Amino acid sequence: MTKVMIMDHPLIQHKIGIIRNEKTEHKVFRELVSEISMLMAYEVTRDLALEDEVIRTPMAQTTVKTLQEDQVSLIPILRAGLGMIDGMLTLIPNARVGFVGLYRDHDTSKPIEYYCKLPDIVDESLSIVLDPMLATGGSAIAAINLIKAKGGKNIKFVCLIAAPEGIEALSKAHPDVDIYAAAKDERLNEINYILPGLGDAGDRLYGTK
Numbered sequence: 415m416t417k418v419m420i421m422d423h424p425l426i427q428h429k430i431g432i433i434r435n436e437k438t439e440h441k442v443f444r445e446l447v448s449e450i451s452m453l454m455a456y457e458v459t460r461d462l463a464l465e466d467e468v469i470r471t472p473m474a475q476t477t478v479k480t481l482q483e484d485q486v487s488l489i490p491i492l493r494a495g496l497g498m499i500d501g502m503l504t505l506i507p508n509a510r511v512g513f514v515g516l517y518r519d520h521d522t523s524k525p526i527e528y529y530c531k532l533p534d535i536v537d538e539s540l541s542i543v544l545d546p547m548l549a550t551g552g553s554a555i556a557a558i559n560l561i562k563a564k565g566g567k568n569i570k571f572v573c574l575i576a577a578p579e580g581i582e583a584l585s586k587a588h589p590d591v592d593i594y595a596a597a598k599d600e601r602l603n604e605i606n607y608i609l610p611g612l613g614d615a616g617d618r619l620y621g622t623k
């Protein structure tokens with residue numbers, strides 16, 4: 415069954431408040447999306463496997479714990495997921511990075527795929543899918559379908575703002591995928607934008623309209 419974690423740490427809530435504000439321009443918006451992603455990386459990676467390694471300190475031999483960081487794949491959904499990459503890489507610098515290009519059709523809100531380049535996925539590896547917005551859930555479901563088709567088994571989905579409708583759809587389609595969000599909002603509007611949300615995440619990040 416899907417685990418849904420709303421990461422409402424005060425630092426995250428404060429930064430989410432700033433990016434929701436329509437007065438926040440793209441430079442600050444981008445910086446904050448990156449910072450929030452870095453803070454979220456801490457919790458999302460909490461159950462990563464560790465291996466023992468024997469080393470010498472200047473005083474004695476000891477066994478330390480090490481991560482197999484290259485067994486983590488970060489997979490942003492283009493465009494807006496790109497804004498979450500740098501923050502995540504700050505904490506997991508050796509992660510592999512894959513890309514899934516999807517955009518929502520304006521009339522149907524269904525995702526259209528235009529690009530997919532994923533790293534090799536081995537059994538023990540963790541795939542972390544990144545997208546600031548989980549609205550209808552269509553884009554997240556489509557991206558995870560592509561990762562599973564390539565052999566991905568251990569997958570987590572990380573977003574900033576989630577609509578209840580998206581959480582429900584994603585949990586139903588992929589009950590094995592845990593969802594991490596910085597905020598759970600009220601609902602979708604009639605054109606499937608999140609309320610109160612933050613508007614179009616791609617446009618807010620890159621200053622486009």
Ligand code: PRP
Nearest residue numbers: 492493494517518549550551552553616
């Ligand atoms: C946004 C967002 C998600 C998707 C969420 O992307 O970044 O990928 O919408 O909506 P959904 O849950 O209903 O699928 P958009 O399609 O606007 O593309 P863009 O990132 O290229 O602007």
Ligand code: URA
Nearest residue numbers: 549607608613614615
């Ligand atoms: N995509 C966005 O960028 N924002 C929304 O509110 C919904 C989908």
